[in-house]
Amino acid sequence: MRDSLRGAGRLVVKVGSSSLTSADGGALDVDALGALVDVLAARRLAGDQVVLVSSGAIAAGIGPLGLTHRPTDLATQQAAASVGQGALVAAYQAAFARHGLSVGQVLLTADDTTRRRHWTNARRTLERLLDLGIVPIVNENDTVATHEIRFGDNDRLAALVVDLVGAGGLVLLTDVDALYDGPPSQGGSRRVPYVGTSEDLDAVTIGGTGSSVGSGGMVTKVEAAGIAGTAGAPTLLTRLADLAGALAGEDRGTLFAPAAATTGSRKRWLAHATTARGRLVLDDGAVRAVTERRTSLLPAGVTDVVGTFAAGDPVDVCAPDGRVVARGLVTYSSGELPRMLGRSTKDLARDLGPGYEREVVHRDDLVVL
Numbered sequence: 091m092r093d094s095l096r097g098a099g100r101l102v103v104k105v106g107s108s109s110l111t112s113a114d115g116g117a118l119d120v121d122a123l124g125a126l127v128d129v130l131a132a133r134r135l136a137g138d139q140v141v142l143v144s145s146g147a148i149a150a151g152i153g154p155l156g157l158t159h160r161p162t163d164l165a166t167q168q169a170a171a172s173v174g175q176g177a178l179v180a181a182y183q184a185a186f187a188r189h190g191l192s193v194g195q196v197l198l199t200a201d202d203t204t205r206r207r208h209w210t211n212a213r214r215t216l217e218r219l220l221d222l223g224i225v226p227i228v229n230e231n232d233t234v235a236t237h238e239i240r241f242g243d244n245d246r247l248a249a250l251v252v253d254l255v256g257a258g259g260l261v262l263l264t265d266v267d268a269l270y271d272g273p274p275s276q277g278g279s280r281r282v283p284y285v286g287t288s289e290d291l292d293a294v295t296i297g298g299t300g301s302s303v304g305s306g307g308m309v310t311k312v313e314a315a316g317i318a319g320t321a322g323a324p325t326l327l328t329r330l331a332d333l334a335g336a337l338a339g340e341d342r343g344t345l346f347a348p349a350a351a352t353t354g355s356r357k358r359w360l361a362h363a364t365t366a367r368g369r370l371v372l373d374d375g376a377v378r379a380v381t382e383r384r385t386s387l388l389p390a391g392v393t394d395v396v397g398t399f400a401a402g403d404p405v406d407v408c409a410p411d412g413r414v415v416a417r418g419l420v421t422y423s424s425g426e427l428p429r430m431l432g433r434s435t436k437d438l439a440r441d442l443g444p445g446y447e448r449e450v451v452h453r454d455d456l457v458v459l
């Protein structure tokens with residue numbers, strides 16, 4: 091298993107803000123960035139393709155803006171990202187150029203993964219960059235993202251990029267060398283070298299960020315490993331200093347095995363890449379039909395509609411107690427649905443016209459969570 095990343099072919103490497111900034115979080119650590127690029131360039135020049143997902147735009151903007159710490163309000167975060175992203179990519183450009191390699195900046199918003207057309211467009215761009223021998227450097231487009239539509243942390247974004255480019259592995263670089271079974275700051279916590287299934291995490295206390303510049307902490311990294319796993323890719327979690335050794339197959343960091351059974355790419359996209367625009371609440375019978383018998387969702391089983399959405403949007407499908415049981419693409423808008431609730435398709439076709447005989451969510455567009 092440790093060797094699986096050696097022959098991954100195409101690798102997504104995500105580096106967190108905490109690995110790229112000085113200890114006080116106020117400046118870009120150009121030496122650390124250079125050390126990262128040395129390892130990635132060697133990999134690239136050995137024939138593998140690398141997509142780098144780099145955080146650090148906001149952190150890199152702190153110094154130039156004369157701030158003393160990571161801003162908390164959105165407008166200043168966006169201003170810091172605007173200044174810092176330029177500095178970040180300029181530093182990568184210079185570092186990769188030392189190895190004769192070129193980089194391409196790819197800034198994505200949550201919409202680029204939520205909307206299927208944007209998703210295929212982003213995939214095409216990344217494929218072309220890789221074909222051309224470029225190292226794509228991906229980040230969230232922080233300057234235009236708002237609170238409602240943010241990825242927020244880049245761990246999930248990196249896992250989605252794994253799926254987008256069909257990568258053979260994901261590497262998450264952070265400021266700790268591995269996942270620990272308790273907060274690393276707490277004495278006695280031990281490294282978890284291998285996570286084979288989610289049960290291996292039962293005895294692990296997974297916490298939030300430990301630095302002043304990071305955002306997701308371990309929670310989002312473990313989730314990201316899960317998403318990459320359903321796409322069939324193993325995830326290595328470690329720190330920059332251990333990267334070269336780990337990629338050579340040494341026992342460093344934490345390796346997350348891919349899931350035993352993977353789902354189809356469209357269903358993975360629905361489950362992980364989409365952001366629900368609303369909710370459909372079901373009665374118990376409909377929950378059973380959808381989750382156990384895997385049928386399409388019909389209007390008769392829907393009791394409530396929450397949110398404003400258009401036909402074709404992703405929505406959460408919920409049990410009567412509010413638990414999200416599935417995600418699907420709805421075929422009616424939130425304006426059309428209320429008068430249809432609890433009614434049979436035959437009734438609806440008779441009263442409203444044949445266009446109303448269709449299901450609310452077709453089983454092919456529904457993924458049970």
Ligand SMILES: Nc1ncnc2c1ncn2[C@@H]1O[C@H](COP(=O)(O)OP(=O)(O)O)[C@@H](O)[C@H]1O
Nearest residue numbers: 106107108264270297299300304305306307308
């Ligand atoms: N069980 C755990 N094992 C390791 N680290 C943990 C754990 N729980 C919480 N953490 C914290 O997660 C931090 C890494 O996340 P974060 O600060 O968001 O980094 P990044 O900027 O690399 O995304 C570590 O510094 C550590 O303090």
Ligand SMILES: N[C@@H](CCC(=O)OP(=O)(O)O)C(=O)O
Nearest residue numbers: 106107145146147148305306
């Ligand atoms: N897109 C943001 C990343 C946000 C962030 O802090 O992410 P991370 O360090 O990966 O937890 C940036 O470039 O500053």
